[in-house]
Amino acid sequence: MSEYLGEFEQIVLLAIARLGESPYGVPIRREIEKGARRRVSVGALYATLDRLEAKGYLHSWFSEATAQRGGRSKRCFRLLPAGFEALSRSKTMLDRMWQGVSIEGGSRA
Amino acid sequence: MPDRPPRLAERLLHRLVPGKDGDVIAGDLAEAWAERGGGRLWYWLEVLTCLRVRLSPNRRVLPDLGRDLHYALRVIRRNPGYAVAAMLCLALGIGVNSSVFSFLDGMYFRLLPVPQADRVVAFDRDGRTPSFWRDYLSIRDGIHAFSGIAATAGRGTFMDVERANFGIVTETVSANYADVLRVKPALGRWFRPSDELPGAEPVVVIGDGIWETWFGRDPRVLGRNVRIEMQWYRIVGVAPEEFQGVSAPIRVDAWVPLTTYPIxxxxxxxxxxxxxTVSLVGRLAARQTVERAAAEIAVIDARLRQAHPRETLYATPLHVRLFRGIPSPAARRVTRSIAILLTAIAGIVLLIACVNVANLLLSRAAVRRREMALRRSLGASRGRLLRQGMAESVILALGGAALGIGFGYATDRALALWMPPSIPLAVLRGIHLQMNWRVAAITAALALVCAVLFSLAPALEGSPVELVSALKSDAPTSRGRRLGQRDLYVIAQVALSLVLLVATGLLLRALQRIERIDPGFATDHRLYVRLFAPDPDFTPEAGTRLFTRLLDEARALPGVRGATLSFDVLGFSDSACVSPSRGPSDGHASINVVEPNYFQLMRIPIVQGSNFSPYTQPVLDTPKAIAAGSPPLDIIVNQTLARRQWPGRDPIGKVLWLGCPDGDPQIAARVIGVARDSKYIALDEDPTPLFYASRRQLWWNGYFALILHTAGDPAALYAPLIQLARTGGPNLRTYELGTFDDVIQSSLWRVRWQARLLGAFGLLALALSVVGLYGVVAYSVAQRTREIGVRMALGAQRIDVQWMVLARGLRLTAAGIAAGLALSASATRFLRGFLYGIDPLDPTAFAAAALAWLFIAMLASYIPARRAARVDPAISLRYE
Incomplete structure (x- = not known):
């Protein structure tokens, strides 16, 4: 697949990769808010997760309910090899594009 | 946890994201809610963003659907009996409908079978022929919107092939006809411009029907000669099978250049x-639209009207429209009532079939109550089960539709076979019944509608609360309500099929009444040929001499007991203005011009006065001559005219003035006799005023039917009669040839056809409903086996049990019959136009239909009743 990931897709995949141990919705959202410093609505998150799963980058399954969720089940996610590949492809592309580019004033972040 | 997240928002969330995924999101939100300690607005906003999840194309709907279908197929495979029954029911309903749609399609939508048929337009003046040949020639090349305009005039006539003579419909056309339509010949060629030049050799293109019937599809047909209107034509081409001309609904058998046609x-x-006069068809030029063509035609039409202000034909404006189905609105009006009737009947049959399948599914649902309850208690949502049921229904419906198209093909054939074959009655013949994508699409749509309709039935019923009891035992828990729904279905079926039975009964009664109508003249052993000696070719004197000779020679034919001449035959008549005094006429009467022995030969008694004198008197050639002082015309009036003109007085010797004020001068006619009324146009007509004149005194347009009274089979005289007619020379036209019995029969075709059609549909509906009734009664017996066992153990007799079951079937039937009678009473009004005077509430038809249903219901309930009576209490109670 020659397609590159969108920005938010990269963020979501990276969040799952960082969390490792098959995280579910709440930790993923927390990770994004912490790492990317942006607010994520639950609708946007699940729509993107659905899309990534349909593309074959993710695998999801329902796991057991816990009491603090009002007895509701969780949906856990795991990055598939294709997901890693897509991430690295996007990164390679960005790196390539950054070669020889320097921005005056440098990065403030 | 502070307080709960807003319930309404949670509800909305489950709506937006159904199933387990909604649960997951709600769980996530609940955690976040607890973490941030509330925030109703925040919660609402979060829920609203789930719209994105709902609208996301990646929701996994399809995999679920696939699973549904897979499961449905498995269920159906495990119970093929019920699936086949359901599919057959549906196939019948859908098949009938697809055929009716193909009929409507042919009437309203089908394009001509030519390339780029959506560029072909028809011209029309509200059912009147749009133009004269002269004006066609003047306008055809000057219109930019068209790449070409062709003229055509359909005519019924006869064709001779070798020694055979048969009726055909020809289109007499301009030579560019095939070029404009872009229709290719199957063999040979179409016409060239040189074919219509004066003095050109007459050539003909024959249709597939004639090629098949008379030439056995022999390719050497080209160059053979056939005779039309006593003129020889050389066959130069054969039209393709699917092309039937542009005179729909009439199928065209042959095409000739108009300029070579004798008349x-x-x-x-x-x-x-x-x-x-000619009809016109045109092909739009490239990049032109019907609207632009219409605008241009309006201008040309105005110019025509200006150029010929006295031409009444041009008073009605000329329209153009896309050539679809039957292009002429006038012809559409004729077929509309039949189309509506067919659609209504087919709709009822389909409804009954759907109800039947719903009923079947309901009994299946009852059997599967435990399965459903189990699945629900394991967590399947109601919607999930509904979808599952829907998937099963869709599969059944699609199977039914596929079979139905097969059935439809068969009903098409049946409908086509039932269509009347003779020329003057060919209203329906040319509606080529065929399946096409439109029909298939409508059939499929119908199937889907059915599927939704009947899968709703079990869903409506499956109540969510009775899980425990359903799981616990086999025993029906809410029998009252569930059987109530099935009972309603049976009642509806009985009612609907009763409507069809009543309608069939009414039509049969109408047919019976019409068949019993006395035409007022003898029909047995009589045949006729209609001849026409047209004006420029025959003077009245020459025509009269010719007919006198034909009459004398006809009498001399072997096997002929008598012969006569008459202007009218049943279905063909003319009329004149009549008034008791000179001056404005006060009414019309039909006219017949006859040889004096007509009354005797046709057994029409002269009830008063005398017959025409058989002695030859000078021919009074024109009304003008009569007006100029010839002796008055003798006429014989029929009883209706006598009653109308001179009520209560003796009509003999009275004078009647004939002729319309604005036409030829009026002439005086003296009544010498009164003839008994008979039928003139149709058997079901009301008494019609008519007068007879003697052909020895009056020449009327040159039409005569030569009528023979034969000793043996009249059909044996067809050939000698045609031979005789040919001796009249090439200018004497020959029209219909037939026996009077055939004329009577064919004037009944319409009501007979309708009765037969409705009868067939009625039987179909009846069969479907009987299956439904049987199903319900048999099912109730199966359900009540234990109860019956208990009753019998407590001493009930077999006859009691039998009666109990029978009574149940009869109660349902009685309710259905009551509803059906009420429904029929309001529905049969719409049949009035088909009933020929039978009251739409005719008690005989209603009573017969109700009794028929009652009898059939007894039979249908008797079988399960017997089975119930054979229940062995020991066995049925063993499981208690």
């Missing part, structure tokens, strides 16, 4: 006359 040639001989 047209006579009209064209007058250089100042307008020539024959």
């Amino acid at each position: 047209a040639r006579a009209q064209l001989a007058d250089p100042h006359g307008p020539g024959p």
